[in-house]
Amino acid sequence: PLTRSLLTHITAATPLLSSRPLSAQCEDERMSGMGYVSVIQEALAANTKRQLLEVIDTLEGANKCLVIDPTLSGPLGLVIDLSILKDHGVEKTCHLRYEPLDVPNRRIIYLARANVSNMKMIAEQIRQQMTQAHKRNEYFICMVPHRTAMCERILEEEGVYDDMNVGDLDLGFIPVQRDVVSMEVPGAFHEYKCEQDKSVLYMVAKGLMEMQIYGGIIPEIKGKGTAAKNVADMMVKLRKELGEDGEDNTKESEISELILIDREVDLVTPMLTQLTYSGLIDDIFSIKNGFVNLPGRMAPKQEGRMQMDTPAFVKVPLNDKDMLFAQLRDESVYKLEHPLAHREKLLSATAFSDPNDMFQAQVKSPEMEDLLKMDINEEKKRLQLHTAISVELKKLLVDTTFSRRLEVERAILRGSLSGESAMECIDEMLFRKLPFSKVMRMICLVSLLYGGIRKQDHYKNELLQVYGYEYMFAISSLERAGLFRKAGGGVAATLSGMASSMATATHIDKALDKVHITNTSGKSHASQDWELVRKRLNVTIETEKTRDAEEDRPKDLSFAYFGYAPITLRIIEQALFPPAGGWASMADPLKPLPGPLVSLSQRPDTSKDDKTKKRLVLIVFIGGVTRSELAALRFLKEQTNKYKGEGEGGLEVVVGTTKVLNGDDLVQSLSERPKNRIREGGKEQGR
Numbered sequence: 001p002l003t004r005s006l007l008t009h010i011t012a013a014t015p016l017l018s019s020r021p022l023s024a025q026c027e028d029e030r031m032s033g034m035g036y037v038s039v040i041q042e043a044l045a046a047n048t049k050r051q052l053l054e055v056i057d058t059l060e061g062a063n064k065c066l067v068i069d070p071t072l073s074g075p076l077g078l079v080i081d082l083s084i085l086k087d088h089g090v091e092k093t094c095h096l097r098y099e100p101l102d103v104p105n106r107r108i109i110y111l112a113r114a115n116v117s118n119m120k121m122i123a124e125q126i127r128q129q130m131t132q133a134h135k136r137n138e139y140f141i142c143m144v145p146h147r148t149a150m151c152e153r154i155l156e157e158e159g160v161y162d163d164m165n166v167g168d169l170d171l172g173f174i175p176v177q178r179d180v181v182s183m184e185v186p187g188a189f190h191e192y193k194c195e196q197d198k199s200v201l202y203m204v205a206k207g208l209m210e211m212q213i214y215g216g217i218i219p220e221i222k223g224k225g226t227a228a229k230n231v232a233d234m235m236v237k238l239r240k241e242l243g244e245d246g247e248d249n250t251k252e253s254e255i256s257e258l259i260l261i262d263r264e265v266d267l268v269t270p271m272l273t274q275l276t277y278s279g280l281i282d283d284i285f286s287i288k289n290g291f292v293n294l295p296g297r298m299a300p301k302q303e304g305r306m307q308m309d310t311p312a313f314v315k316v317p318l319n320d321k322d323m324l325f326a327q328l329r330d331e332s333v334y335k336l337e338h339p340l341a342h343r344e345k346l347l348s349a350t351a352f353s354d355p356n357d358m359f360q361a362q363v364k365s366p367e368m369e370d371l372l373k374m375d376i377n378e379e380k381k382r383l384q385l386h387t388a389i390s391v392e393l394k395k396l397l398v399d400t401t402f403s404r405r406l407e408v409e410r411a412i413l414r415g416s417l418s419g420e421s422a423m424e425c426i427d428e429m430l431f432r433k434l435p436f437s438k439v440m441r442m443i444c445l446v447s448l449l450y451g452g453i454r455k456q457d458h459y460k461n462e463l464l465q466v467y468g469y470e471y472m473f474a475i476s477s478l479e480r481a482g483l484f485r486k487a488g489g490g491v492a493a494t495l496s497g498m499a500s501s502m503a504t505a506t507h508i509d510k511a512l513d514k515v516h517i518t519n520t521s522g523k524s525h526a527s528q529d530w531e532l533v534r535k536r537l538n539v540t541i542e543t544e545k546t547r548d549a550e551e552d553r554p555k556d557l558s559f560a561y562f563g564y565a566p567i568t569l570r571i572i573e574q575a576l577f578p579p580a581g582g583w584a585s586m587a588d589p590l591k592p593l594p595g596p597l598v599s600l601s602q603r604p605d606t607s608k609d610d611k612t613k614k615r616l617v618l619i620v621f622i623g624g625v626t627r628s629e630l631a632a633l634r635f636l637k638e639q640t641n642k643y644k645g646e647g648e649g650g651l652e653v654v655v656g657t658t659k660v661l662n663g664d665d666l667v668q669s670l671s672e673r674p675k676n677r678i679r680e681g682g683k684e685q686g687r
Contacts, residue, residue: 036215036254036616037654041175043214045079048171052080053088055142055169056109062089065105067125069112070095072144074289075174075184076111101125107138111169114143119151123158130163139164145185145203146170173207173656176290178320180630180655183207187669188658189263189623192227194480194670200658201227204622205234207656208258209242211618216253218618219605222575222583223598224590225262227622232260232598239602255618256605259575263623263666265593266567267483270626270663271445272409275562277336278329279628280393281318282662287627290319298388300381316385323374324382330631332559333397336390343383350376401432406562408442412449413540413564415531419450419487426459436467436474436671437664444483444667449530452487474671481670533592537570557636560628567593569632572619576640576651614649620656624666630655 056064066085068076073095085093092103096112098121108129112118126139139160143151147168155161173181183203191197208231212218217239221232263270274283285292292315299314318325324343331339346368371379396402408425411417423446429439440463447453460475478484534540541558557565557573571593574586587597619633633653641650659665 037179037652040211040214040654041181044173044181044210045175047210048079048174049084051169051171052076053084055111055140055167056085056088056090058140058142058165058167059089059107059109059138061107063091063105064089064107064109065092065094065101065103066090067094067096067101067108067110067112067122069118069144070097071113071186072111072171072184074291075171075182078174078176078289096121098124100128106136108140110139110141112141112143114146114148114151114168116150116154119154120158123155123160126160126163127158130160141166143168144171146199170203170206172203172210176660177630178326179634179653180657180660182656182660183658185658186661186665189666190477190481190670192230192623193264194477198230201230201622202234204620204656204658205231205238208235208618208620209238211255212253215255217602218253218255218258219601219603220257221260221598221600221602222257223260223262224571224593225260225265225595225598225622227262227264227595228260228598229596231620231622232600236600236602254616256615257575257617259572259617259619260598261568261571261619261621262595263621264482265571265595268413268445268448269561269564269566269568269629270624270661270666271441271448272413272561272564272663273406274560274626274628274662275333276329276560276628276631277331277333277390277393278318278325279560279626279631279662280333280396281389282627283664284393284396286662286664287318290317291315292318294389298385298392300384300388322382323370324379324386328386329627330634332562333393334562336393340383340387340390346371347376347380347383405442409445410563412445413534415449415534419446419454422446422450423453423455423459430462430466433466435664436463436471437667439463440474440478440484440667441663444478447483447485450487451529452485454487456484456486471671474667477670478667483670529592533567536589536592537565537567539565539567539570541565557632559635560632566626566629566632568621568625568629569636572633573636576617576636611645611648614652616652616654618654618656622658624659624661625655625657626662627660630660 056066082093089107090109092105094101094103096110096118101108110122112122122141129137141155141164143166145168147166152161152166155164155166171184173183176182176184183200185191185200185203188200191200208218221235223229223232274280278287281287281292285294293313294316296310296312296314299310299316318329320326327343328336328339349368350372404425408417408422412422422442426439426442426446429442443453443459453459463471463475475484539558541556541563557569560566571590574590575583579585582599584597584599590597621629633655637651637653644650661669
């Protein structure tokens with residue numbers, strides 16, 4: 001039934017694309033390398049929009065109210081405008097909350113994620129409305145991504161199932177950046193890792209199959225991790241079940257290869273502080289669906305508004321429509337002054353009206369010509385905004401507490417800090433009562449790289465005493481994910497397959513007692529495992545060299561985390577440019593990392609011999625990807641194209657993910673709380 005549903009879904013979506021082949025559609029844009037990507041992104045967005053409008057039209061007529069799960073309003077806003085909903089009879093939209101729904105509309109459509117708490121909220125609202133005898137409403141519940149027997153049973157138990165129609169909506173991949181598509185599933189890692197629920201993996205496989213229907217079968221699939229293997233196997237199974245009706249084997253795929261990365265392979269990177277412009281903004285203020293809430297003092301001053309009228313927080317867009325942000329987002333936070341000064345110089349030049357002016361002639365460039373096509377006043381406001389943000393980030397970088405946190409992270413990565421000293425830093429964070437997610441990120445980092453926490457029970461009690469017993473579920477969930485373990489197990493110990501031995505666990509406990517701030521001779525097996533991974537993949541670089549470099553652009557992927565190259569990026573490097581033995585020969589070097597190596601050929605790649613054609617690679621992060629990892633990936637692409645041979649097409653990358661996230665998001669998604677809570681309490685304060 002799932003396969004037939006997929007085939008129906010794809011068949012309905014196919015007319016969204018021109019009858020002209022994709023390769024022909026983007027031929028005129030091939031030199032830019034993004035022609036195919038933009039066509040696919042438009043098709044994905046149009047498909048999601050079409051499905052949503054079909055849901056709206058399920059209830060015929062006007063006078064409709066659309067009640068949206070707050071976690072869905074952001075993703076939907078990326079693909080559809082409110083004005084289009086009005087054309088389909090939607091007169092009011094509101095968020096689903098724990099409160100009565102007091103609206104005059106007769107036709108009510110609920111769009112919500114399929115979980116127990118949402119179903120109970122909906123049932124309570126419907127019951128409350130049904131008590132009003134003068135009202136006779138029509139109800140339609142659309143579950144995202146699919147309807148479940150559990151949710152339907154809840155509606156039956158609440159006594160409202162017979163008074164409504166039920167459907168579902170799979171949003172699939174949604175374009176969130178120029179080269180990024182996301183499924184916008186915040187709890188994906190928690191679902192497949194802690195709950196052993198593989199439905200999100202099926203969603204990924206289904207979305208990738210949809211891309212293959214659009215643009216041809218991807219010749220090669222590479223990957224690392226258990227989730228990556230599961231998705232690859234599901235894709236193969238779906239292909240077999242769809243058969244000839246679901247694909248065109250004669251169509252040459254624009255995508256040369258697919259690389260699948262399981263987040264479990266690298267849980268270290270999300271726990272670190274991001275040091276790119278967009279990454280640090282996300283860590284501090286949290287970017288959600290292209291918007292961020294900033295302190296009012298940082299927003300551009302509006303004419304006519306007095307100082308006392310400045311709001312506490314202002315919601316501002318940070319997305320690809322802001323060309324300055326698109327330029328700055330991947331920059332190191334230590335090197336923002338030059339691009340900002342350059343932008344200011346260009347904007348100053350626009351004030352000169354004399355075309356013969358020497359200063360204007362000096363700065364005349366394609367970039368200047370593009371700028372003149374924009375609203376100059378708006379661009380000046382954006383420059384003010386990003387200048388204010390950069391000043392705020394600069395203050396943060398010299399803050400004593402923040403600087404110490406960075407130094408501790410680097411010392412842990414290099415192995416120059418003992419486990420006891422690392423835990424002393426965590427004690428200090430607990431004493432300061434820093435946000436739970438910040439403290440847990442440091443605890444998880446120590447647990448991952450030192451083979452667990454020696455006094456785990458003690459720190460459990462400390463966390464509950466400081467933050468409250470409602471965090472008991474969060475701690476339990478982090479334990480199940482392998483992020484908060486007692487010494488003797490841990491992810492690092494598991495890497496080399498020794499964690500299952502009781503004797504090894506005892507040896508690790510003894511070895512931990514011998515670790516000192518600069519002494520590496522007495523390291524535990526767990527630390528030695530991390531040393532093995534660190535040296536094999538060259539993930540740590542001398543930070544002094546990185547910081548003192550005079551070049552405007554860095555020379556290594558480690559710029560994104562100031563001396564640390566994400567493990568995921570080193571794996572991707574090997575997948576893109578495998579050794580002489582091929583990608584399969586990397587099974588042994590990558591064996592210390594969890595999960596199997598994926599190497600699968602779906603069909604011969606006939607485009608390999610054509611060096612003039614751009615090599616387009618789809619990289620999918622299952623479980624989430626950070627903004628600094630995206631920055632490092634774009635840097636890898638730029639460096640590859642910078643040193644390509646004459647006449648070669650170069651490399652283009654498009655990223656798919658279940659969610660663009662930061663370390664706080666990952667910790668919070670793992671912080672399981674009771675689904676029948678009375679009110680929402682998951683949002684962290686003091687980010």
